[in-house]
Amino acid sequence: MSLLHRLGIATPIVQAGMGGGISRHELAAAVSEAGGLGTIAVGGGAEIERELAAARALTDRPIAVNLLLPFARRSWFEAAATADVVVTFWGKPVRRSGGMWIHQCGSVAEARAAHVAGTDAVIVQGVEAGGHVRGSLPALELLDRIGAALPPDYPLLLAGGIAERADVQTALEAGASAAVAGTRFLLSEQSRAHPEYKQRLLEAEDTLLTELFGLGWPAPHRVVPNAATERWLAGNSRVPALNRMLNRLLAPGVRFTPTAIQRRLVLAQRPESRLLTPLAATDDGPPNLLNAGPLYAGQTISRIAQIRPAADIVADLAP
Numbered sequence: 140m141s142l143l144h145r146l147g148i149a150t151p152i153v154q155a156g157m158g159g160g161i162s163r164h165e166l167a168a169a170v171s172e173a174g175g176l177g178t179i180a181v182g183g184g185a186e187i188e189r190e191l192a193a194a195r196a197l198t199d200r201p202i203a204v205n206l207l208l209p210f211a212r213r214s215w216f217e218a219a220a221t222a223d224v225v226v227t228f229w230g231k232p233v234r235r236s237g238g239m240w241i242h243q244c245g246s247v248a249e250a251r252a253a254h255v256a257g258t259d260a261v262i263v264q265g266v267e268a269g270g271h272v273r274g275s276l277p278a279l280e281l282l283d284r285i286g287a288a289l290p291p292d293y294p295l296l297l298a299g300g301i302a303e304r305a306d307v308q309t310a311l312e313a314g315a316s317a318a319v320a321g322t323r324f325l326l327s328e329q330s331r332a333h334p335e336y337k338q339r340l341l342e343a344e345d346t347l348l349t350e351l352f353g354l355g356w357p358a359p360h361r362v363v364p365n366a367a368t369e370r371w372l373a374g375n376s377r378v379p380a381l382n383r384m385l386n387r388l389l390a391p392g393v394r395f396t397p398t399a400i401q402r403r404l405v406l407a408q409r410p411e412s413r414l415l416t417p418l419a420a421t422d423d424g425p426p427n428l429l430n431a432g433p434l435y436a437g438q439t440i441s442r443i444a445q446i447r448p449a450a451d452i453v454a455d456l457a458p
């Protein structure tokens with residue numbers, strides 16, 4: 140049976156989970172209702188449950204939940220297990236429930252490990268991608284390599300560089316079963332990114348791959364420049380050694396710091412702070428993150444000119 144059939148969707152378009160609450164029920168439901176697969180990305184068992192219920196009230200089409208493995212706890216997995224699909228990212232893939240499971244990968248080795256662990260498909264993430272970036276190769280090149288390493292009928296989805304119908308067509312012709320877009324859907328009416336964050340992306344031309352916003356999660360991510368990147372990255376994307384060292388040392392502790400303390404850390408964050416969290420600016424979050432937090436975006440921003448309804452984006456991308 141084809142992947143689309145198993146997912147229960149008509150259009151080979153998947154909206155990427157965008158963490159910290161950028162993709163919640165409004166966006167996921169709008170994408171699914173338009174024939175693609177929408178993905179909720181929030182942290183916490185109760186939050187996942189609430190967002191899923193709200194999405195179910197808007198559509199009876201399939202909904203995915205995204206889990207970031209470095210942070211996901213048992214209650215998150217339990218809540219996510221009631222979604223139609225669970226999409227995991229970043230770390231060792233291990234099956235935690237019986238439903239449909241997709242893992243996002245950045246290398247052949249990781250795709251092999253996901254396949255062995257029993258994933259139903261993998262998302263091949265290219266270096267063009269926005270947000271946290273797992274791999275170092277362009278998406279189509281990695282798709283080729285992973286395709287050659289896994290059984291021919293094993294479904295691969297492609298993420299990174301998807302902003303227009305031609306990108307989707309190229310991905311499908313190269314062997315992908317579906318295309319995954321994050322940044323294009325961030326710039327939709329339904330995404331919960333702060334309005335000024337969306338505006339900055341529309342105006343930006345270039346992105347940086349850096350580890351600057353690494354407190355609690357020292358890993359590469361793609362962002363557009365802002366006051367914090369200008370303060371700390373002297374014209375390139377290399378993070379000062381002391382910042383990097385602190386991020387690495389503090390990572391295990393920060394992950395298990397109570398939410399109330401994390402919230403205070405985030406509120407105090409300024410562009411000149413040496414410790415910068417990975418939390419991005421949402422429409423209901425602290426606005427200091429516009430200048431002091433990450434403006435995650437993929438290389439496609441130079442080709443995206445408008446904030447549009449999510450359903451129109453699905454229709455525009457559909458091959």
Ligand SMILES: Cc1cc2nc3c(=O)[nH]c(=O)nc-3n(C[C@H](O)[C@H](O)[C@H](O)COP(=O)(O)O)c2cc1C
Nearest residue numbers: 155157158228268269270299300320321322435437
């Ligand atoms: C704002 C933003 C947040 C993201 N957060 C997550 C996340 O929480 N979990 C995840 O699996 N991927 C996350 N990603 C990466 C996406 O899954 C996907 O690989 C990426 O969006 C594809 O590149 P594109 O943004 O150019 O379409 C994020 C991407 C963006 C732009």
